[in-house]
Amino acid sequence: MPFLIIDGKEIEVKKGTTILEAAKLAGIEIPHFCYHPGLKPAGTCRMCLVEISGNPKLQTACTTEVQDGMVVNTNSPAVKKAREEVLSFLLYDHPLDCPICDKAGECLLQKNYNEHGSTEIPVKEEMIRREKKVFISERLILDRERCVLCTRCVRFLEEITGTRELLVSKRGDNSEIDIFQGIPVNNLYSGNLVDICPVGAITDLDFRFKARVWFLKEIPSVCPLCGRGCNIFIDVKGEFFPSLSKERIFRIRPRYSEINKYWICDIGRYKLAELDKNRIANPILLEPNGVREVSFEEALMSFSHYFKEPDKVAILSSYHLTNEENQLIKMIFYDKMGIKNIGYTGFRDGKGDNILLVSDRNPNRKGVKKLWGDDIEKRTQEVFQLMRRGNFNFLLLIGDEILEDENVFLSVRETFTVWILSRYNELYHNVRVILPMRNFFEKEGTFTNIDGIDQSFSSALPPFKNVPSLKDIISQISSLSGIKIEKELCERS
Ligand code: SF4
Ligand code: SF4
Ligand code: FES
Known part of the structure; x- marks a missing residue:
């Protein structure tokens, strides 16, 4: 089993473990966007760059496997600078509409910027404006201005459902997420796209503008709509919920377990609340x-x-x-x-x-x-x-x-x-x-x-x-x- 030192901590991991996962095991969080534990690594966002002794360039922690004797630094001045640059680059074109974004409070861009961003964001002369309301399915809405092009959504539809409805179209600055051949997302697991999108680029008509997540209370539970018994969170009104809304159930989300990993189906997600009508x-x-x-x-x-x-x-x-x-x-x-x-x-x-x-x-x-x-x-x-x-x-x-x-x-x-x-x-x-x-x-x-x-x-x-x-x-x-x-x-x- 390879052995490494990460930020001074010694740890032994299974062969094939990436630096990002090894760091997690050692209790060290490496910021990321495109990495998702349920998907294959893509190495597209560069947020997870780390320094490896003897290596002249920073490496992506989510794609680099641990080698025996590696010494990794996740906090060197070069790493910090690289993170600031990645965040500045993303924020050039980001609309910063957190006050009206469903993802606020759960957003990786907010989190990463708070923890690793620089206060000096270079201002671009002209921000590229993109479409903010593109229906990619009957209930999912894509906001292209908020998208950080992490490709989690594309990979989910390739690796988990195999339905491949989304792709990255165009090139360079113009790259954007689009539906393949104009055919919308249509599979029984589509709601997971909202959970895995690290920012508020994919939102769900079912939850859109209904509640700020910090006013909700998550209750761990088990989905009763088929024999699988997926583990879920039921989001209900928290103690300080600010409105008189009669709604009792706001969201059903997956909760990790060996049974369902990171996902649930759309029946569990969208039909469960009907049991309370x-x-x-x-x-x-x-x-x-x-x-x-x-x-x-x-x-x-x-x-x-x-x-x-x-x-x-x-x-x-x-x-x-x-x-x-x-x-x-x-x-x-x-x-x-x-x-x-x-x-x-x-x-x-x-x-x-x-x-x-x-x-x-x-x-x-x-x-x-x-x-x-x-x-x-x-x-x-x-x-x-x-x-x-x-x-x-x-x-x-x-x-x-x-x-x-x-x-x-x-x-x-x-x-x-x-x-x-x-x-x-x-x-x-x-x-x-x-x-x-x-x-x-x-x-x-x-x-x-x-x-x-x-x-x-x-x-x-x-x-x-x-x-x-x-x-x-x-x-x-x-x-x-x-x-x-x-x-x-x-x-x-
Ligand atoms: S829509 Fe979300 S998940 Fe898809 S690429 Fe953009 S940020 Fe990533
Ligand atoms: S979420 Fe879907 S697959 Fe999972 S238990 Fe409920 S109905 Fe079954
Ligand atoms: S998380 Fe490693 S490159 Fe995106």
Whole structure:
């Protein structure tokens, strides 16, 4: 393993490690623009120049591999001067519109200039003006004045998606990012371009001008929109958020993990916040003579007697529930109350790809199988068959996602049906009682991803209108049905 000295620190690294990465391991940050840990090095920006003993010229740390015995200086006067020059060169033509730029606060140009820039920026006689609003996809906007031509976006589309929609066109001073042959960016990972652009050159209609990033709070979480379980940040209002905006979720961004590396797909990024729309605040009774909002007690009393005949009860639950919620369902409904007809369903399968997205659009099918056994799908089909034959007096549906399985709704009109869910949908009027529960953003728990990896997450938002958790609802149902559940049992699950 090569051994080097960097700013006086001795460090041994794996063969093939670049100086920039070796420095990172030694706790030394080398400023950069074009380097990105998820992409191959390009060496285009020259921001990472360092001095290597015995080498007459400065070298780019992001492309130079460590050689045994190397002595590197990342802070010599020559290095400092080179950094100042690179920054001055970039700032010649930069619009400096930080006050209205979404990237402000997260921008590498701001950061590098603050830490390494010179206060004397030579002023060019005539600044080159470029287009500031070029749609490179339906939702991504390129500001050519802000672009530092690092080519991260071009390389992402070459190396990760293989779709190659962007390129550097023209030459010299006129070089600019453009879409290839006039065909816009159109792939399921396009939102990552906004994250990897080191400046505010690529912005997203979804977030544009909505918030200053320093007023947001990032909550680490796990995406529930497919079995991969990508690690994400959910950006919500921070304590000092300055406006009365009703928006609760501002951005979904990737969080590095071995599972998803630096990326997420556009389904996770743009569809997740929809789970917080059209929320139900109060229990609802749907009676022949009308629909009325009622208290939880009244709603629960309207059906608690059905549990006296457990053979006549079926429960259909969702692959979107956490392992802890599923354990509670098993302990209370199956073990204690003797309800044996319990099945699981969820979102319909979609198309997977060979990057991250998998066809199973549910986050916890694996966890359900671990708990209930691999034959849970077969048992669910048996429950559907019994439903079709009219075997049940009472049906309890748990979770919003089950609406995508048409089997669930075959017999709900004939059977007294209660649905515990978080938001309105086009099918809710088919049941007799609606009980609102907290959604994904408002609960904590664990999902087991498609590879069997357990991942826990915490709540990102306070409950909407104080709706109860599924655990609270289950424990209320059980106590109203005459079954005493020890408090610890609920807390343990
Ligand atoms: S648009 Fe952003 S990522 Fe692409 S080259 Fe310009 S600065 Fe780099
Ligand atoms: S690949 Fe799956 S888990 Fe990852 S962001 Fe997309 S939908 Fe979410
Ligand atoms: S980060 Fe090394 S040349 Fe850009």
